[in-house]
Amino acid sequence: MPTFQPSPCQASPVLHVFEQEGGWHWGITISRARGTGFKVIAFSEHTFKLEDAAREDGREALARLSS
Numbered sequence: 001m002p003t004f005q006p007s008p009c010q011a012s013p014v015l016h017v018f019e020q021e022g023g024w025h026w027g028i029t030i031s032r033a034r035g036t037g038f039k040v041i042a043f044s045e046h047t048f049k050l051e052d053a054a055r056e057d058g059r060e061a062l063a064r065l066s067s
Contacts, residue, residue, distance in 0.1 A: 011030035011031045011033075012030070013028045013029065013030050013041060013042075013062060013065055013066070014028065014029050014030070014038075015027075015028055015055075015058045015059065015061075015062050016028070016029060016058075017051060017054050017055045017058055019051070021047075022047075023047030023048060023049065024047070024048040024049070024050065024051045024053070024054035025043065025044045025047060025048070025054060026043065026044045026054045026055065026057060026058030026061070027040050027042065027043040027044070027058075028040070028041050028042040028043070028058065028061060028062055028065065029041065041065070042061055042062075042065065044057060044058065044061075
């Protein structure tokens with residue numbers, strides 16, 4: 001199940017898919033309102049065996065954030 005944090009920023013969220021510790025994960029970030037860098041607003045708690053599976057789950061989470 002993905003974990004979400006409400007964000008006061010009105011930035012466009014970006015999906016990132018990455019491999020870590022033998023599995024695939026996704027994270028969604030937005031640009032920080034002040035300063036530089038990004039803030040993680042959602043991430044996968046489940047480890048995926050395939051990159052495509054992580055990407056698809058991340059896209060679904062991104063769509064839920066946008067609606």
